[in-house]
Amino acid sequence: MRAPGRPLPRVLFATAGWVVVCWFVFGWRLGYPSFWDPDEATYAETTREMLAAHNWLVPTYDGEPFFDKPPLFFNLQMASFAVFGESELAARLVPALSAVALVLVVWWFGTRLFNRDVGRNAALMFAVLPATFALSSYAIVDMTFTLFLFAGSALVTISALRQVRLKPDPTEENRWSPPSGGPDLQYAGYLLLAAAVLTKGPVALALGGLAFLLSLAIAPEARTPLLRLRWGLGLLIIAALSAPWFLYMWLRFGDAFVTGYVLKENLWLFSGSLYGAQRSLLFYPKVMLVGLLPWTPLLLGRLVDAARGLRIATPERLLWSWAIVVVGFFTVAGFKLDHYVFPAAPALCILCAHAWDAARTADRRPIGIVAGLVTIPLLLLATGVILIPGLARVPLDLPAAVRLLPIALIAAGIAMAGQIARRWRPASIPFAAVAGLLASYAIVITIGLPAFEAMKPTRRLARIVATLAEEEDHVGMYRLNRWSSSWRFYVGRHSERMETAGELRMFFARPGRHYCAMMRRDYDQLTAEGLRLKIVHQEPGLFTTTGRALRSGAAARRDTFIIVTEEPPDPGA
Template identity: 30%
Template sequence: MTRISNTLLWLLVSVLAARLGLSALLPFADTTEPRYAEMARIMAETGDWITPWFDIGVPFWGKPPLSFWTQALSFKLFGVSEFAGRLPSWLANVGIVWLVYNLRRYLHPDPLGHGAKTQGLWAALIYATTALGFLSAGTVMTDSFLALGTSLTLVSLIIRLQGGPPLWGWLFFIGLATGLLAKGPLVLVLAGLPVFLWALAFNRWQPLWHSLPWVRGLALTLLMSAPWYVLAELKTPGFLDYFIVGEHIKRFVVSGWQGDLYGSAHDFPRGTIWLYLVLASMPWGLAAMAGMVRHHWRGVHKLQHWLSGEHNVSTLVVLAALAPALFFTLAGNILWTYVLPGLPFVAVLASGLLTPDTGQRLPHPTVAASLLIPVLGTLASGWVYLYPEQLKTERELVMTASQLAGRSSARLVYTGEPPFSARFYSAGRADSIDVESLRLQLANGTLRRPLAVAVGKNQHDLLGQLQQITDPVDENRRYKLFLLEPMTNNTAGNSNSDRKLPAFHYTEKHQQPLS
């Protein structure tokens, strides 16, 4: 392996290792990560591997269970922690990196004659250091597994079209099953759309048919995925109607769709997905476009070379890169993570347009570009680690409440629905309390047990009442935490009784907040 290949390999391993380390550093911040992590924790705790549960008695019909299965298994193996929750996404990302490497190796070499391994490493490094590629590698989310499924499907087909081993033909159908269990029928669209357009444009139906074991392969896909769909519908009837019709049709064609049972619909201007593609592929997408503009004739020559290979297979790479943006162009209810399945193919295209130097070392701009997102991500993570109160996370507040519970058996309650991060970090023990009920107990002195009460900072009336008689023991970006204890006989004569409601004992005013 040449020195440039060694440098690329070293950079790639360093980026992946750094992302893995950051996965253990940051707390879960509401809403996506702790929501999915809490559902995985419940799955691991209850042993219910069929239905992910959104809350007690509320099944989660929004996504299939593959990501929850992997996270729950990780919790069982390594304990419940941020690292264990994020590890499956990191492993899925490593799988995508490996697929990008293999795809680039099997494509025809560039005009400068670089080795296949070098080009494979170069493409893999580009993907690993895109903005969304780097972020998704250590985030509790379902999109990583959808991207793994679509990448495995399309990469397998392209490699087979290039004469790769028959095993890749079977991996095509395993990729479909992975996507069906990760995010549902969307994988059929994101993988099927570029294949259909490519076969239609170049009349490649016959090579497409002969490259894959269609009958046995589809049977394998159904065998791997269909049983869960059947069991899920039998266990919680109504799942298929909500998931297939609601999540896959109404979500994208009905602006501000109100049928979402687990969140709120988004309504962005049509075409926003293309802006997301640019942002998600930073810095490489813009660098590749700038390279084409700066060296117009060379860029055109490279594109012609890419698009003129056997079976026009590189056009399929282009279509795979653009398929998510094309599909979601007219959708308003979108997130930037929706372009993730296209990024592996964007990286392969960028690797052909941004060919590294043929010398013994990578040029400095190339190294700088590959380090930009990892360095920015590391710096941002370090800042958040030092100042976790800047995030919408309840980790520190729950830790304080746990200390109070150890000292006074106080139960953690929120004046409103507890955020998902509170539910996760309290292992499901965080509860809610009605504000009027709390006020009545304070006024009548009828509190039966100590409470660690998290009061929203927007609840000014209640905060004012509590702060007249006690200071919060902790606070974060959204809540202030108060320790409230029932009055006992030995506190009845306390000298600060004039600052307490009748028959009720509060935390002393001079007590220091717990850290």
């Protein structure tokens, strides 16, 4: 149902615009790339094994219990596999649909906290974030976990804020009023928080609890309403829904579950003792500064205005509490991956949209926010200029049309700069920046992905082996451990992983026929040492598939990859 007073053509136009945005970012060629190693393929293989065994409770990988995560994400992928088949598209539908739902949550939450313009722009800013674009098409738990965690917390927050009674401020116009809504919203929030626990584990409770405590400390107007929520009943609901799985796993697997999940995947991972030295304490602050581009300057400008005395309203304090807890929690943790802090992104995008709205509507110019606003087109221009020589260093065979990527960003920067320069206020919607980002994503999808996929040989090699190998044949891979998960998925059977020449010799010494993937340079060394091998197939490719490797322009990482089998015995011998 459209909003009162909005003409139907305008509603249809806005709806069509959102369909285009969501299709560009979340749906277009979703199933085209092969799985990215290692995580995406590991989850897909785990899901396939669970579905084949009709097992909805115990994640397994390569036939063994996989104590990495609780089962809910795998269950959602199982449902997708059952309907659409075991494919990249089916695996990625879960994070893609989670991203669409999360956009709606950001829109609703921003609208209830501030106004409809803030909600719309927050949803738009979140939808076109590079991090959202990447994680919505990457079949791991983070997007789905963020949906359950943030949506649950948003429902609980709105349920509390309806009770806020603002004190009159004679010195400043208070533009925020408490949202309306019933207390029953909190119960839906508790259900979603239980889903978050069943997606990624007790870290959901840790983040929610710490955000609650920090909100009590820095948002005094919300303190009493937050404490009046039925937290005891809420925790009972969360425990009743999530604890049975943990209890079941403990009763079934005993110390193996305690060691594999409780200690290895939680306590040891958090303490950093599992993998030794990790990244610095500044890792996540830098990730957030870069990950929120191009909207980051709005946040920095708002902080400058706060330091100059501009009041921070209760909703802003609650959003900052959430972001600080997420970034701070994982900063303290010993093991760090950049996507761990993605749950902070929705709250920060609402803050960015609120700053955008303040720059457009405030009677007194917020100097810091205006400075941040001016910085956005400069960043778009600078990024486009840097990409002009940067694309030449990428170790892919990119066509000339890829030059449209920096052109799109530069054009967006010029357009936005021209709009701001006319009135020193932003447009009601950040059209220029959004259009530039969408054009960039279109170029990445239509030009970058095919060039990258052509240099990812894992799927092609594995399918050749799956076609050649009989059921009783042996399959393996030599010194390609990074590929082990996607290789296992595409080859469709157990595959030996070997790192030493001795292990490889033992592999080929077993009775029967053998197929093994390796690099050509390893093959040359092994045959020089007397191992009789025959090349079945070979092709060039990239061994490393991370963004860091592409940015470094490491052309030396191009290799020739081969499938070998045993050399037939010499008839004359």
